[in-house]
Amino acid sequence: MLETIFSPKSVAVVGASPNPNRLGHVVLKNIVENDYRGVVYPIHPTATSVLGLSAYPSVLNLPETPDLVVIVIPPQQVLAVVDECGQKGVRGLVVITAGFKEVGGEGKELERQLLAKVQQYGMRMIGPNCLGIIDTVSSLNVSFAALMPFKGEIALMSQSGAMCTAILDWSKAQGLGFSRFVSLGNKADVDEVALLHAWNHDPHSKVILAYLEGINDGPGFVNAAREVTKNTPVIAIKSGTTAAGTRAASSHTGSLAGSEAAYEAAFHQSGILRARTMNELFDLAMLFAYQPLIQGNRIAIITNAGGPGIIATDAVERSGLKMATFSAETVEALRAKLPPTANFFNPIDIIGDARSDRYDTGLRAALADPGVDAAIVLLTPQAQSDLIETCEVIIQLSQLYRKPVVTSFMGGYSLGPALEMLSANYIPNYTFPERAVQSLASMVRYTQWRDRPAPTYRSFEVDKERVRALFASVRESGRVELGEIEAREVIDAYGMRLPKSRLASSPDEAAQIASEIGFPVVMKISSPDILHKTDIGGVRVGITDAASARDSYELIEYRARKYSPGARIWGVLVQEMVRKGREILVGVTRDPQFGPLIGVGMGGIYVEVLKDIAFRLAPISEQEVDEQLRSIRTFPLLRGVRGEPSADIAAIEETVLRVSQLVMDFPEIVEMDINPLVVHNQGEGAIVLDARIILK
Amino acid sequence: MLETIFSPKSVAVVGASPNPNRLGHVVLKNIVENDYRGVVYPIHPTATSVLGLSAYPSVLNLPETPDLVVIVIPPQQVLAVVDECGQKGVRGLVVITAGFKEVGGEGKELERQLLAKVQQYGMRMIGPNCLGIIDTVSSLNVSFAALMPFKGEIALMSQSGAMCTAILDWSKAQGLGFSRFVSLGNKADVDEVALLHAWNHDPHSKVILAYLEGINDGPGFVNAAREVTKNTPVIAIKSGTTAAGTRAASSHTGSLAGSEAAYEAAFHQSGILRARTMNELFDLAMLFAYQPLIQGNRIAIITNAGGPGIIATDAVERSGLKMATFSAETVEALRAKLPPTANFFNPIDIIGDARSDRYDTGLRAALADPGVDAAIVLLTPQAQSDLIETCEVIIQLSQLYRKPVVTSFMGGYSLGPALEMLSANYIPNYTFPERAVQSLASMVRYTQWRDRPAPTYRSFEVDKERVRALFASVRESGRVELGEIEAREVIDAYGMRLPKSRLASSPDEAAQIASEIGFPVVMKISSPDILHKTDIGGVRVGITDAASARDSYELIEYRARKYSPGARIWGVLVQEMVRKGREILVGVTRDPQFGPLIGVGMGGIYVEVLKDIAFRLAPISEQEVDEQLRSIRTFPLLRGVRGEPSADIAAIEETVLRVSQLVMDFPEIVEMDINPLVVHNQGEGAIVLDARIILK
Structure with missing residues (x-):
């Protein structure tokens, strides 16, 4: 779909001035000087030729319809040019011109009109307000970047043009190359979602990097990323997180979530590796x-120095990787060739005076061992070190055994040629061993993601109509928050268990209902006008016989009339007294970008004080809810400590999945808390004690 | 004290061979070629001159007593040379020779003898088994390092010679210089403690770096570091942590602590900044x-690009720093000179086409603002950037205002000369903004440490004699674990409150005691032979009257005789029933290096499942215990949530301090748990319900 933009047969540059100080000139020059193999047309109102190419006054005058038109002219003139492009039948645009949405006011309106025209003509557009794009596969540099990146297998998209410049400059120094390099600008049309789709199955890109500041279409992003990460790792850095966390939230879950939780969940559920720093982004990219x-x-470690070996071993154990245990053959192979003072176990210490032959022995034995999945080669430059020969050994063995090999040559001054050689031969080198280890740990997380079974989604039989009607009536009454009885009805319609409960309108009826439900019971005043029932003594618990039920009715009604004169009183609710269990909070908040975000945690102080809650975006799969629940710190309390039996974890998971179905069915639910869900022991189910639902 | 080693007037090199491949030759050459201004004597059995210097067959033949002797000969010959040095009156040794403790067996014995001789002659020694030392202040390079470091204000000690090599190589590429550079080797004599003392008040070192693998004298290290960090920041990286955590521990606290907790506490309590990675170590050093x-x-941020500005702002908020709020004057100054599209608030965005004049405007205004403590200057290389002029502006302003200024020039390829200029003029540059921010955050922690009030230690009046006698009798009986009654006695002797309790030997006496203590009471079998009292029904709680007390006595005694026939029965303990409160664990474990480590956390699942416990080394000051308690995640539960009153935090702190005094008084206590300490509301105190003490 984006072929005409990334692999155009012909490109026109509108604004290609003969003046070398103008941006349009720079863009044209970048196309011409970087081996682009198609036809290039400068468009300029007066010039007859630019950079030796015939220039045309307008796109309309071109001898053919160019695949791609790059626009580098003042913003006021852009719409007219887009019209001309449309008439000419152009399909791809890169609008470098700034002065649109990013300046607010009129610019915003101008961008709206621009997008409307682009859509009207069925074009696709990168920008406006961007640095342009570079595609090393088709040798196309349609940008005003000062540098052409090396050719490589990294595709990059960035929402910040300045980051593009910095990354180019940095990559050029590191010898790192790119396949595609896209400055998204205001991403009025082509955004991160479109690029993810375009880059899925791209044979030229082994990894996709994304620098993101915000995402418009959250669910679209998650779906696209889920597709792509099956084949290609995606590494993203998301900035602008903390400052944004100021969104007002009236519910419990909302205030716990913040906007950061949605991004965290989105990346987690779509298999995107999130880099916390730019360093990490490039460590992983490499x-x-x-x-x-x-x-x-x-992991196996080969080192010529004890200290770095310890550092790397520590890092392996801290990061959740395992130090490989060598087979007897491996240890024998090492013992046969290494000096007796060497260490034949992991980490393999080949001693400070090691030359390349010992690196060969150590790395070969490690990689040949079926119990080793990757190797880290550490080197501190010593008098005896033969760096180039050692690099040759590493490069050769890494190609022989198809297992990841990374290095940490520690130093700088004396390493120049060796580091260049490693980079040119696709061996990632890290200045310090910890970063090598952390990068491998992220790679393990990615392969685990790729190899996981396909997610399965449960669909429950529910009474959707009943909820629809109920919400309609709540809206009609001008409210957004459901009352207690209404919330109970929703919970019931979606198949979650509630305490047995009926409304009594007399002391005798209360006693009757209580006997039918079974003692003990709880009794509560039922009134739309009394919010804080407990405060006026409108709740009595632990009622164990019919006489007490009668007494309680009278007492509750008396108190309600006394302390809330004028309140409408519907009667007294008689409710099954739920026996104690572990208390869980299941909450929903709706993220403006990503939609419903469902949190689960142990109720009370655990979520309030310890903030121990895990969020996932709806819809949640069976595998995701399982992993969600296991990710809270207090999960051991659910599984049972000190000989306690396990709580009914399946019942918690089912509750979360039913809530997921509910909030997917009804986008008007903006917030919801089930608090507490009382969970009994394994096999004994869970009961919703209290629920709160707020509509848009 | 170490003057003769670091600033010797004369140096002899024993083993200074004429053969350029021998280590002794390399060492001699390093001394000669690096501008050492004293006298150098090669010592060699046969050579008459080495590198043009007159050689001597032995130290004894020298025309004067050299301040320092460097030994680079086979290990078997070292002792004899040390004897000669002793006879000649030499005071300083650097033993580069390997083959001592690190090879085990005979080497260990050789090192013991070496140290004995060194001490006998009143010498100080670096090594053995080290790379040597380099002191750029006295232009002394007594090492076989391949490079001479730049002169600078960083003092470094490293337990790994290979790390020394790597660091030298790396620093040389970065332009970072050192004042002292010490390879500690086996640190038989001079160790990290001795160097800390030697480097206290060193006018040539602004910061001390330490690469540590293990520390022998923990308390000595903590005391020395506490002294030094008042004047000079110390940054340490400690490796070899995870693998070592296998020490057997029989107590609760011991198993929670591990060896890592002791190092963490030691660094924390002595003001050492702990670097987690080598990157971080050098980020901070710079x-x-x-x-x-x-x-x-x-913090103020000046940037020519929005994206990196956001990244840096995020990092500031995440790391506990604050984005500075500018004064009206500052905003006016910015508005007067910057283009209208710039951002005049923090972060100051001077827009992509900024040249050095805008950096001047932005940075000057920020540094002049009294509400700004430090500035971060971000730059992504753009077509309009004038890098060298911008560096000049930054350097000049940083010298004008004595506030920290750091940069993040993002890129590589086009930045070479700019980065060299920054480094040469003492502006730390970080490839990515996050690292600039994290480094400033660590600096803030250091100044907070430096500015904190001097710690105060409480001393309680206790009955030390009683505990001494008790421990003696426990040891006499061949036990290491105290019985319940004995442990209670210790607790009592150290002024901690226990439930009122007395032993009854008849039903009537039980009723009598219970009435005196006050109902309700708890009653427990008292027998040295019954460990699991509850299991045999030997504990009854909630006894509310005299009749029940009599009944309980008989029942408990009956059960004890029935289920533990032959057990010695001392009677039944009648105990005050302590009303509910918040439960705290106070535990002690003894770290082999650092001595007693005291942990405090909320009892039960909080420490067991959530591992929410904070450790400090004894003796603990009033400030430390306060900060210790506040550092546990569950501290809000102690302060009270949901309108609960606060627990008696002062009572918890006092308990920790009394335990601290106890374990300092009695080094024979290897483990101790107070679990639970029942803490009542503020002002109502805390009671020790159960305690366990194990002696060496």
Whole structure:
């Protein structure tokens, strides 16, 4: 779909001035000087030629319809040019011109009109307000970047043009290359979702990097990313998180979530590796672009120095990887060739005076061992080190055994040629061993994601109509928050268990209902006008016989009339007294970008004080809810500590999945708390004690 | 004290061979070629001159007593040479020779003898088994390192010679210089403690770096570091942590602590900044060596690009720093000179086409604002950027205002000369903004440490004699674990409250005691032979009257005789029934290096499942216990949530301090748990319900 933009047979540059100080000139020059193999047309109102190419006054005058038109003219003139492009039948645009949405006011309106025209003509557009795009596969540099990146297998999209410049400059120094390099600008049309789709199955990109500041279409992004990450790792850095967390939230869950939780869940559920820093972004990019995927988590370390070996071993254990245990053959192979003072176990210490032959022995034995999934080669430059020969050994062995090999050559001054050689031969080198380890740990997480079974979604039989009608009536009454009885009805319609309960309108009826429900019961005043029932003594618990039920009715009604004169009183609710269990909070908040976000945690102080709650975006799969629940710190309390039996975890999971179905069915639910869900022991189910639902 | 080693007037090299491949030759050459201004004597059995210097067959033949002797000969010959040095009156040794403790067996014995001789002659020694030392202040390079470091204000000690090599190589590429550079080797004599003392008040070192693998004298290290960090920041990286955590521990606290907790507490309590990675170590070294100390936590950011500005702002908020709020004057100054599309608030966005004049405007206004404590200057290289002029502006302003200024020039390829200029002028540059922010955050932690009030230690009046006698009798009986009654006695002797309790030997006496203590009471079998009292029904709670007390006595005694026939029965303990409160665990474990480590956390699942416990080394000051308690995640539960009153926090702190005094008084206590300490509301105190003490 975006072929005409990334692999155009012909490109016209509108604003290609003969003046070398103008941006349009720079763009044209970048196309011409970087081996673009198609036809290039400068468009300029007066010039007859620019950079030796025939120039045309308008797109309309071109001898053919160009695949791609790049626009680098003042914003006021852009719409007219887009019209001309439309008339000419152009399909692809890159609008570098700034002065649109990013300046607010009129610019915003101008961008709206621009997008309308683009859509009207069936075009696709990158920008406006961007640095342009670079595609090393088709040798196309349609940008005003000062540098052409190396050719490589990393596709990059960035919402910040300045980050593009910095990344180009940095990558050029590191010898890192790109396949596609896109400055998204205001992303009025082509955005991160469109690019993810376009780059799915791209044979030229082994890894996709994204620098994101915000995402418009959250669910679209998650779906696209889920598709792509099955084949290609996606590494994203999301900035602008903390400052944004100021959204007002009236519910419990909302205030716990913040906007950060939605991004975290979106990345987690779509298999995107999130980099926390730019360093990490490139550490990972290098590993995925250069090395094969790791097949397990067992790491071997080869080192010529004890200290760095310890540092790396520590890092392996801290990051959830495992130090490989060598087979007897491996240890024998090491013992046969290494000096007796070497360490034949993991980490393999080949001693400070090691030359390349010992690196060969150590790395070969490690990679040949079926119990090793990846190797880290550490080197501190010593008098005896033969750096180039050692690099040759590493490069050769890494190609022989298709397992990831990374290095940490520690130092700088004396390493120049060796580091260049490693980079040119696709061996990722990290200045310090910890970063090598952390990168491998992320790669393990990615392969685990890729290898996980396909997610399954449960669909429950529910009474959707009943909820629809109820919401309609709530809206009609001008309210957004459901009353207690209404909320109970929704819970019931979606198949979640509630305490047995009926409304009594006399002491005798209360006693009758209580006997039918079974003692003990709880009794509560039922009134639309009394919100804080407990405060006026309108709730009595632990009622164990019919006489007490009669007494309680009278007392509750008396108190309600006394302390809330004028309140409408519907009667007294007689309710099954639920026996104690572990209390869970299941809450929903609706993220403006990503939609419903469902949190689950142990209720009370655990979520309030310890903030121990895990969020996932709806719809939640069976695998996701399982993993969600296991990710809270207090999960051991659910599984049971000190010989306690396990709580009914399946019942919690089912509740979350039913809530997921409910909020997907009814986008008008903006907030919801089930608090508490009382969970009994395994096999004994869970009961919703209280629920709160707020509509848009 | 170590003057003769670091600033010797004369140096002899034993093993200074004429053969350029021998280590002794390399060492001699390093001394000669690096501008050492004293006298150098090669010592060699046969050579008459080495590198043009007159050689001597032995130290004994020298015309004077050299201040320092470097030994680079086979290990078997070292002792004899040390004897000669002793006879000649030498005071300082650097033993580079390997083959001592690190090879085990005979080497260990050789090292013991070496140290004995060194001490006998009153010498100080670096090594053995080290790379040597380099002191750029006295232009002394007594090492076989391949490079001489730049002169600078960083003092470094490293337990790993290979790390020394790597660090030298790396620093040389970064332009970072050192004042002292010490490879500690086996640190038989001079260790990290001795160097800390030697480097206290060193006018040539603005920061001390330490690469540590293990510490022998924990308390000595903590005391030395506490002294030094008052004047000079110390940054340490400790490796070899996870693998070591296998020490057997029989108590609750011991198993929660691990060896890592002791190091963490030691660094924390002595003001050492702990670097987690080598990257972080050098990020911090650069900042402290180059820039003045920060006086607050308010950061200003100046950037020519929005994206990196957001990244840096996020990092500031995440790391506990504050984005500075500018004064009206500052905003006016910015508005007067910057283009209208710039951002005049923090972060100051001077727009992509900014040249050095806008950097001047932005940085000057920020540094002049009294509400700004430090500035971060971000730059992505754009077509209009004038890098060298911008560097000049930054350097000049950083010298004018004595506030820390750091940069993040993002890129690589086009930045070379700019980065060299920044480094040469003491402006720390970080490839990515997050690292600039994290480094400033660490600097803030250091100044907070430096500015904190001096710690105060409470001393309680206790009955030390009683405990001493008790421990003696426990040891006499061949036990290491105290019985319940004995443990209670210790608790009582150290002034901690226990439930009122007396032993009854008849039903009537039980009723009598219970009436005196006050109902309700708890009654428990008292027998040295019955460990699991509850299991045999030997505990009854909630006894509310005299009749029940009599009944309980008989029942408990009956059960004890029935289920534990032959057990010695001392009677039945009648105990005050402590009303409910918040339960706290106070535990002690003894770290082999650092001594007693005291943990405090909320009891039960909070420590068991959530591992929410904070450790400090004893003796603990009043300030430390306060901060210790506040550092547990569940601290809000102690302060009270949901309108609950606060627990008696002062009573918890006092308990910890009394335990601290106890374990300092009695080093034979290896483990101790107070679990639970029942804490009532503020002002109502805390009671020890159960305690366990294990002696060496």
